[in-house]
Amino acid sequence: MELIKCLHCNEDNKTNARYCRYCGYELPKAAPKELLEKQVAKQTKSSTKKKLIVALVSVVAFVVAFLVVQQLVQRVFSFDKVLMKTASELNEACPFMVDAETRLDNAAAMPDNTFQYNYSLMTLVKDSIDISSFEAYLIPQITNNIKTNPDMELFRVNQVTMNYKYVDKNGVFITKISVGPEQYNE
Incomplete structure (x- = not known):
């Protein structure tokens, strides 16, 4: 038999009792067992x-975050492949004369985009070149070419740093000019 406790004296009473048999206070209404089970189930x-x-x-959220990260990583790796492929295709034609004095020996995809x-x-030796004047002459031309040449759009969009390394006719290093996104996106 089920019992109900009196809220005043804490004594057990029959479920169908309206008042406590010990103290006389009104007992809380007892809910039928089925109603209680339904409430618990609900x-x-x-x-x-x-x-x-x-859950x-x-x-x-996890799947979306995972896919976003995968796309970012894949984009970086896939663009590295584009740079390597571009260098490889260009190197098939190398070396070739760009003008009467300058030969493109090769191109290379380097780390860090x-x-x-x-x-x-081909006609100069390092000792005969004023390197600062040489750089001052070339940097604006190179930067302008990167900014305006339609063939360079893919490099601009992907924020590629462009290096131009020069050696003299004997293979002695002269200078390396680097033009990054901060320069060609001005």
């Missing part, structure tokens, strides 16, 4: 739904 079902929704939202052209100055 609360459990509601709690389960909330847990399911939280589902967590899984969706960098592309490098390697040139030889």
